[in-house]
Amino acid sequence: MYISELNLQGFKSFAHKTKVGFDSGITSIVGPNGCGKSNIVDALRWVLGEQRPSLLRSSAMSNVIFNGTAKKKALGMAEVSLTFVNDKGILPIEYSEVTITRRLYRSGDSEYLINNTSCRLKDIMELFMDTGMGSDAYSVIELKMVEEILNDKNNDRRRLFEEAAGVTRYKDQRKRTLRKLDETRKDLQRVDDLLIELRKKTRSLEIQAEKAEKAKKYKIELESLDKGYTLHEFNKIKEELEPLQERINNAEKEKKEITVAAEEFEASDEKARSNLQDKERQQAEAQRRVSQLHNAIREADTSIRITKEKIQNEEKVIKEYSKDIEQGEIDLKELMDLLANSRKNLESFDDDLEKSSNTLEESKKQYSQIQQQYNRERHELYEIEVQLSSANNELNQLQTKRIKIESRLENTEGDLERIDDEIVDLNDEVDNLNGEQKIIEGKLDALTEERDGLESELETAREKRESFAEKQNEIKDELRSLQSKKSSLESEIQLMNELASSNEAFPSSVKYLIDKHRFEFKDLTTVSEVFDTDEKHAVALEAALGDALNFVVIKTLDEAKRAANILKENKKGRATFIPLDQLAATYDVMDGSLFDQVKSKREHSALKQLLLGNIVVTESVEDAYSKLKSSSSIGVSYDGEVVTKSGFFQSGSKSKNAGIRVGLKDKIEKLEKEQAKTSKEITKLEEYLDQIVEKYEKLDVGNLSQNLKEKEQEVRRLEQQQHSLSSKVQVYQKNIGELVNRKDHLKTNEGSAQEELDSIQPKQKELQTNMLELDKKQNEKKDLLESLEEERSIAQTRYNDAQLQHQDLKNKVENHERDVRRAETGINSVQSRIENRTKLTEQSKARIKSYTEQVSSLEEELSANQELKVEADDALKKAEEAASIQRGKINEFEKELKEIRRRKEVNMELVHHLAMAKEKMEMQSQALSDHIWETYGILMKQVEGEMPDDMTTDEVKQRIGWLRQKLNNIGEVNALAIDEYKEEKERLDFYEEQIDDLNKAETQLLETIAEINETATERFNTTFEEIRTNFRQVFKTLFFEDDNCDLIIEKDVEDPLEAKIEILAQPRGKRPSGISQLSGGEKTLTAIALLFAIYLVKPSPFCVLDEVDAPLDDANIERFAKMIKSFSEDTQFIIITHNKKTMSKAEMMYGVTMPETGVSRLVGVKMDDVEDAA
Incomplete structure (x- = not known):
């Protein structure tokens, strides 16, 4: 190739x-x-x-x-x-x-x-x-690389061996694997930090969720038992009322029969005594007077007993309310204690937090001082190394200079040419170094700016994170409030819809017309549907209209007759109809009447004038009586108490649903709008909460902190590089100046070469002495830096611990602040309940006072009548004596009349007793209905539930009390904790799986690195021994057989792949202390010997x-x-x-x-x- x-x-x-x-x-x-x-x-x-x-x-x-x-x-x-x-x-x-x-x-x-x-x-x-x-x-080998390979400043020599051994690929793979390992460990650290927080949060939520689940379980059981028990008691009362009512009806019937018989007997008696004239009249008058007084006394006595029973009932109510108030005060005390403890804990944490801040600041200050000292000592070490490097360079230059003078003294022109080349190279190197300095300066400026930006970003992220956490709590509190409001609105709407759809408030006749025949008439409606008013006047309007609310409003008289015929044909009872065409155009309306406060359609305006034009709304009954003395108007208070035209007073307990029938449809529409608005607010808040949570999770403070730390390290590294480059430039510039001086010296005086050779030797010795001193200083500085490094590490650890402790205290303070808010909310709730029960107790006491005054009045009246009766009895006795002859004839008649009167008294006692029993049952029934409405917001007819088959009534009642006590002990719960716990548990499981995966990845990466190290080390050592053998042969070929040379690798190092490789070269007749003391030619031949030794192992194409x-x-x-x-x-x-x-x-x-x-x-x-x- x-x-x-x-x-x-x-x-x-x-x-x-x-x-x-x-x-x-x-x-x-x-x-x-x-x-x-x-x-x-x-x-x-x-x-x-x-x-x-x-x-x-x-x-x-x-x-x-x-x-x-x-x-x-x-x-x-x-x-x-x-x-x-x-x-x-x-x-x-x-x-x-x-x-x-x-x-x-x-x-x-x-x-x-x-x-x-x-x-x-x-x-x-x-x-x-x-x-x-x-x-x-x-x-590729250049001349300047020969010096670099032999000096091995940048590990150039090692790279040649690695390339020959084929381990470059392994080292590159190891480098990538180490990078992955570092990233994996950083990920492990981040996930581990996140897991600590998640586990803490999940545990807290788990406790809250368990508490919420327990409370939910108790509430469900309590609601089921309470509804079943209340319904059972209600039905029991209802079942007892039916036979009681029948007995009352029978007693009333008997009363009428006795009254009729008495009247007939008395009429016969009158006829029989017509001949007695004056004596009979006197006797009858006396007897009538005695009877009247006797009846008055009996009625007064009966009224006294009834009133006293009412007082006893009210006292029982007061007793129940007192127990509730006592329990509320106990709860209030517990909450006040909780509030005081939480506030006390908060106060106790203030000092701890301040101490923690001081500790944090002190540890930060100590770390900063040690870091500054470390930087100073490191800078001094760097200056020593620069001096050492400069001295070494100068020594090398002197050696090179001496060798060149010796070898090139006869050819000055060649030396001058090489000096020119060296000056050019050094100038190029200076230009390169200046260029690198500019690049580093640019990078340093950019990194400094990035570091400052990261510091600002980290601070902003921490502030935002705290802000988002507070915002989440605020939104969750608002959500709970809105959801509670929505639930209340839904119950109210359901109740009203049921009232509207069932029409149960109407008589059966009106209900029948509305349910079955409404569609047959164009505008059939009722008075309750025609009128509407605000909440303030609703109760007054309903009370004032009374039965008129059930009147059927219809278009014409013919339609009214047709509707009446339908009722007759189907035998559905009677109804009152208001044909609109039979009303006058207008009616008189008083100023300030209820007419002005009520809304209706235009077609019902005359009806509104007729029914409401003379009804005046007052603050109280007393105001009604004072305002209506000289008028024929009707007065009604805001609480629904009515004063009629005749001065009669209609009053009593007010139903929970008072005022609900008037404008029912409009009320439903308003409530539905309010419900829709609330639902939108909930949806909007939930979306906002999701956004806040997402923003909170995106704020990766740990990652920003790590990035800032890396940036600071990079800035320090670049500053060190910048110092190093600056020193090199100074050295190179100094070398250039020396070369120029040498060139001038060679041109002007070649004969001075020998003198210059003689002057080099002392300089070399002096430089070597300086280098020994500098080397000693360098070692001392390194030892000091190692000691400072340990101190800096300890100080940094203390600083980090102080930061963690300070953050932990801040978290505890936030928890106690939440306890304070919860206690304050509970206190307000209990105080409100106590105030309510106190108000109701005062009302009962007021009624007891009124009943007591009635008893006193009745007892005075009874005493007076008893005195009068004594007088009347005396008069009767005298009359009877005077008329005894006349009465003898009607003795038998008297006996009969007496028996009738006895039966009448017995009947009256029975009617009174039954009426009291009925009233008591009705009050109990109403109390049960009120309890259901107040507790669950539903009507009694909507209650579904049964008594448990395996429990008696007393056991159920006892169980209900136990459940209420348990719920009171649990206190307020976080209703969202269950869902939040599930979400956080899923996140925790996910991150725990991730940390397992990361641990496995770390193990695999470590195994891969070990395998790479083993393979690469084996290949490197084998190749090194081959090159070493070849180097000895080639070196002796280029020099002489008896020359000494070798390659020596550093032993006992942690990483064999990073061990130093030393070259030993001692040509014949020389024993240099190092390669640097060889001549230029010897250096070149040594480098060539090494190069060809490598080629013998792995030749490059x-x-x-x-x-x-x-x-x-x-x-x-x-x-x-x-x-x-x-x-x-x-x-x-x-x-x-x-x-x-x-x-x-x-x-x-x-x-x-x-x-x-x-x-x-x-x-x-x-x-x-x-x-x-x-």
């Missing part, structure tokens, strides 16, 4: 399209200095993928494009193509001829092609990897040598040329040279000229043709 062709266009000085053909043997390229010979070597390096402008002798990659001359314009593109004959299949590609092409445009765009097919730079690098033909392999023979004398040139010739059978050589002996070994020669300034030309000739022509 060999290079068959090189094509250049627009590359450096080759402006024109230039084709260079090669044979498989030796090709030499010659030409004067500055004509562009080395540009061919640069073209070869460039097309093989070289990315370092400095190795192409340029400050920037764009400089390889032809930049124009005084006569030629600059080109916009550089292109180089290199063709190989792949007859041995060394390149891992199926083609026998392979052409690689590289193009670069001034815009910065570039192209890579293999056989005119577009590809990546990576593809080209992998194509030549481990073949010895890469851009930085041992296939081609080898480019750029003026490496320049330091050799004629004898060594002969050996060098002979060695090249022997190796040319397996390796193609392309040699750039000025030496005629080297040229003579070439089979083809190219001459590079520059007929036009800045533009190179190429002329080729085959040496065989020249010899034939001769």
Whole structure:
């Protein structure tokens, strides 16, 4: 395999399209200095993928494009193509001829092609990897590289061995694997940090969810038992009421019969006593008076008993409310204690938080101080290393200078020419270093700006994260409030819809007409549907209209009659009809009447005037009586108490559903609108919550912090590079000045060369002494830096721990603040309940007071009647004595009349007893209905539930009390915790799976690295031993058999692939302490010996040598040329040279000229043709 062709266009000085053909043997390229010979070597390096402008002798990659001359314009593109004959299949590609092409445009765009097919730079690098033909392999050797290989500053020597051993691909693979391992460990760290937070949050939510599940379970059981028990008690009362009502009806019937019999008997008695005249009249009068007083006393006594029973009932109610109030106060005390404890905890955390902040600031300050000291010491170490490097360079220069004076004293012109070349090279190197410095400055400015931006972004992200967390809690609280409101609205709408659809509030006759025959009439409706008013006047309007709410409003009198006939035919009872065509056009309306507060359609205006024009709304009953004394109006209070025209007072307990029937449809529409509005608000809030959660999760604070840390490290690295480049520039500039001085010295006084040789020796000793001192200082600084590194690591660990502790305290403070808010909410709720029960207790006490006053009044009345009765009894006795003769005849009649009266008294007692029992049951029934409405927002008829078969009534009641106590102990719960726990648990499971995958990936990567290290180390060691053996043979061939040489690899290192390789070379008669003390020719031969030793192990298909023979004398040139010739059978050589002996070994020669300034030309000739022509 060999290079068959090189094509250049627009590359450096080759402006024109230039084709260079090669044979498989030796090709030499010659030409004067500055004509562009080395540009061919640069073209070869460039097309093989070289990315370092400095190795192409340029400050920037764009400089390889032809930049124009005084006569030629600059080109916009550089292109180089290199063709190989792949007859041995060394390149891992199926083609026998392979052409690689590289193009670069001034815009910065570039192209890579293999056989005119577009590809990546990576593809080209992998194509030549481990073949010895890469851009930085041992296939291209320049004179300055000889020094670099021998000095091994940049591990150039190691790369030659790696390329020969074929481990470059392994090291590249290891590098990628290590990068993946680092990324995997970073991912592991991030996921692990996230898992810590997730586990903490999930555990908290799990506890809340368990609490919510338990509360939900208790509530479901409580609701089921409570409904079943309440329904059972309600039905039990209902079942007892039916026979009780029947008994009341029978007693009333008996009462009527007794009354009729008594009246008939008394009429007969009147007729029988008509002849008694005055005595009878006196006796009857006395008897009537006694009877009246007796009845009055009995009625008063009965009223007293009834009122006292009412007082007892109210006292029972007060007792129940008192228990509820006591329980509320207990709950309130517990909540107040919780609030106080939470606030106390908050106060206790204030000092801890302040101490934590101080600790954090102190640890940060300590870390900063140590870091500053570390940077100072590191800078001082760097300065020592610069001085050491400078001294070493100066020592090397003195050695080189001495050798050149000794070997080239007879040929000063040659020395001057080489000095000129060195000055040009050093100037080029200075230009390259200045270019690299500018690039680094640009990168440093950009990185500094990125670092500052990341710091700002990190701070902003942390603030946003805290803000988003607070916002989530606010939105969730608002959502719970809206969902509660929505649930309440739905219950209210359901109740009203059921009332509207069932029409159960109407009498059966009106209900029948509405349900069955409404469609037969054009505008059949009811008064309750006609009118509508605001919530303030609804109860008053309903109370004022009373039974009129059930009146049927109909268009005409004929339709009213037809509707009445339907009721008659179907025997559905009676109804009151209001034919609109029979109403007057208008009716009188009082100022301030209810008429002004009620809405209706225009066609019902007269009806509204008729029914509401004389109804006045007042604040209380007293106001109604005072306002209506001189009018025939009706008064009604806002609470629904009515004062009639006659001055009658209608009042009593107000139903929970009072006012609901008026404008029911409009109320439903308003509630539905409110419900829809609430639903939209909930949806909007849920979407907003999702957005906030998404934004919260997107804020990757850990990643930003890591990026900031990496940026800071990169800034420090670039600053160090910048310092290093600046020092190199100073060294190179100093070297340039020394070379110029040396050149002037050689021109003016050649005879002073010997004196200069004598003066070099003391300088060398002085430099060596300085270098020993500097080396000692360097080691001391390194030891100090290692100690500081440990202190810095400890300080950084303390700083990180302080940060974690401070953040943990902040989280605890936030938790206690949430406890305070929950306790305050619970306190408000309990206080509201206590206030409600206290208000109801006061109302019951007021009623007890009223009943007590009634009892007192009745007892006074009873006492007065008893005194009057004593007097009446005396009068009756006198009358009876006077009329005893007359009454003797009707003795039997009296007995009968007495029996009737006794029966009447017994009947009255029975009616009273039954009425009291009924009233008590109705109150119990209403209390049960009120409990269902207040607790569940439904009517009793909507209750579905049964008593458990395996529990008695007492057991159910006891269980209900136990469940209520449990719920009180649990307290408030987070209703969303169950769903939130499921979501967080899924996230936790997902990340735990991820961390398992990452751990497996880390293990696999470590196994891969170990396998790569093992394989690469084995191959490297084997190759090294082969090269070592070959080096000894080749070195002795180029020098002498008894010369000493060897290759030594560093032992006992952590990574054998990074071990240092030392070259031992001691030509006969010399015992230099290092390679640097060899002459230029000896160095070159040593490097060539190493190169050919490598070729014996793994020959490169081609080898480019750029003026490496320049330091050799004629004898060594002969050996060098002979060695090249022997190796040319397996390796193609392309040699750039000025030496005629080297040229003579070439089979083809190219001459590079520059007929036009800045533009190179190429002329080729085959040496065989020249010899034939001769």
